[in-house]
Amino acid sequence: MQEKAKTVRLPITDEQIENLKAGDSVLLSGTILTGRDCAHKRICAFLDEGKELPFNLKGETIYYAGPCPAPDGKACGSCGPTTSARMDSFAPRLLDLGLKAMIGKGERSEDVEKSILKNHSVYFAAIGGAGALYGNAVKKSELVAFPDLLSEAVYRFEIKDFPCVVAIDCHGGNIYKRK
Amino acid sequence: MRVMQSEEIESAIYRLAEEACLHLTPACETALRQAAEKEENISTKFALSTILENAEIAAKEKMAICQDTGMSVILAEIGQDVHIEGKLFSDAVNDGVRRAYEDFRFRKSVCDPITRVNTADNTPAVIHTEIVSGDKITLTFLPKGFGSENMSRTYMLTPAKGVDGIIDAIVDAVKLAGSKPCPPVYVGVGIGGTFDTCALLAKKALARDVGSHNSRADIAKIEKIALERINALGIGAQGFGGKTTAIGVSCEYAPTHIAGLPVAINMQCHCVRCAKTVL
Numbered sequence: 077m078q079e080k081a082k083t084v085r086l087p088i089t090d091e092q093i094e095n096l097k098a099g100d101s102v103l104l105s106g107t108i109l110t111g112r113d114c115a116h117k118r119i120c121a122f123l124d125e126g127k128e129l130p131f132n133l134k135g136e137t138i139y140y141a142g143p144c145p146a147p148d149g150k151a152c153g154s155c156g157p158t159t160s161a162r163m164d165s166f167a168p169r170l171l172d173l174g175l176k177a178m179i180g181k182g183e184r185s186e187d188v189e190k191s192i193l194k195n196h197s198v199y200f201a202a203i204g205g206a207g208a209l210y211g212n213a214v215k216k217s218e219l220v221a222f223p224d225l226l227s228e229a230v231y232r233f234e235i236k237d238f239p240c241v242v243a244i245d246c247h248g249g250n251i252y253k254r255k
Numbered sequence: 256m257r258v259m260q261s262e263e264i265e266s267a268i269y270r271l272a273e274e275a276c277l278h279l280t281p282a283c284e285t286a287l288r289q290a291a292e293k294e295e296n297i298s299t300k301f302a303l304s305t306i307l308e309n310a311e312i313a314a315k316e317k318m319a320i321c322q323d324t325g326m327s328v329i330l331a332e333i334g335q336d337v338h339i340e341g342k343l344f345s346d347a348v349n350d351g352v353r354r355a356y357e358d359f360r361f362r363k364s365v366c367d368p369i370t371r372v373n374t375a376d377n378t379p380a381v382i383h384t385e386i387v388s389g390d391k392i393t394l395t396f397l398p399k400g401f402g403s404e405n406m407s408r409t410y411m412l413t414p415a416k417g418v419d420g421i422i423d424a425i426v427d428a429v430k431l432a433g434s435k436p437c438p439p440v441y442v443g444v445g446i447g448g449t450f451d452t453c454a455l456l457a458k459k460a461l462a463r464d465v466g467s468h469n470s471r472a473d474i475a476k477i478e479k480i481a482l483e484r485i486n487a488l489g490i491g492a493q494g495f496g497g498k499t500t501a502i503g504v505s506c507e508y509a510p511t512h513i514a515g516l517p518v519a520i521n522m523q524c525h526c527v528r529c530a531k532t533v534l
Contacts, residue, residue, distance in 0.1 A: 141322065142364075203301075204402065
């Protein structure tokens with residue numbers, strides 16, 4: 077297991093973001109929002125129509141995930157990350173609105189990288205396929221918006237010691253481009 | 256002729272769904288352990304140890320290994336001496352899927368392609384049937400996640416490309432997929448047939464055990480060379496860099512047209528889930 081994981085409290089601060097470097101192991105604790113394909117499409121449709129979002133993105137961390145239904149006695153079912161690249165066309169817009177951090181898996185587009193630098197934000201990679209482990213790190217789950225989207229709805233999670241690796245940092249470091 | 260009640264098929268599908276979504280196949284787990292031992296990069300080692308720890312939690316706590324419990328792909332070999340009584344075969348399969356995904360709290364991931372409205376019960380399953388000799392039914396359940404399915408490709412090569420062209424296509428598909436399909440991947444390859452049979456062969460190749468080889472020596476050689484070249488790409492677990500980008504390459508083949516050489520690559524994430532039974 078990892079030895080020197082940094083603890084990161086969410087919502088994340090600018091100072092914490094400043095201190096994270098691509099390749100760092102981190103344990104995230106605090107609150108996050110979930111959102112994947114359909115939720116992103118709907119968020120952007122709201123923005124296009126000039127409507128107010130049912131939640132505030134400022135300072136938030138978004139987790140690209142759609143959980144399994146919670147088993148009895150648990151806050152959440154299996155809930156690992158989904159492929160972030162599918163959210164690339166939406167991410168810069170959300171970062172411009174004040175979203176500070178993203179959690180997902182896999183590389184991002186050049187546009188997202190540039191937006192991370194511009195907005196002083198960070199992209200964490202969770203380990204894809206480790207659904208049960210991440211589901212257990214979710215201590216509370218609350219439906220925030222778009223219940224008709226089922227597992228793709230937006231949930232607010234309270235997470236504890238959620239293991240990730242810093243994938244793209246605010247200084248231009250990128251774990252997928254390391255040689 | 257043997258008479259089989261459709262309930263037998265339905266309950267077999269129910270049990271297979273449970274087994275497949277909660278457990279890695281033993282051959283996959285062995286391959287992942289071996290991959291973890293070889294790595295030196297801290298992030299890559301961490302990724303692999305997390306994946307193995309997750310498999311233990313999933314089995315112990317009966318939680319899906321991966322939240323993407325996939326589209327339910329069923330490969331069915333139906334003996335032509337079997338007569339099924341009761342429900343239509345596909346209805347029995349879909350009812351088994353529906354009950355299992357509800358009871359075991361697996362994610363329902365099937366939706367209309369245009370409206371994106373979820374069917375809310377993970378049906379319809381993707382059912383491939385083949386009529387074979389005998390009076391038995393063999394069922395294989397592959398929960399197929401789409402992070403990896405999205406990275407699948409078909410190449411309609413010319414015969415001139417030959418074996419080198421096939422290997423180049425396999426390596427190209429894995430390289431283009433990069434970190435997106437949850438490497439280390441298991442690479443299913445279909446060689447020959449038509450556009451459609453080639454893709455189905457690639458899916459069937461994923462039902463073979465990780466580490467197994469095609470019984471034809473020249474095809475097994477393609478598997479071996481492709482795997483070496485893929486692992487030289489350096490993508491590594493989760494794209495963090497490393498020695499194991501794929502845990503295996505599995506090729507199946509069929510005769511093709513004199514003018515063509517179709518090659519299909521069906522990508523499977525490290526979470527190789529597959530359960531089989533014979534009724």
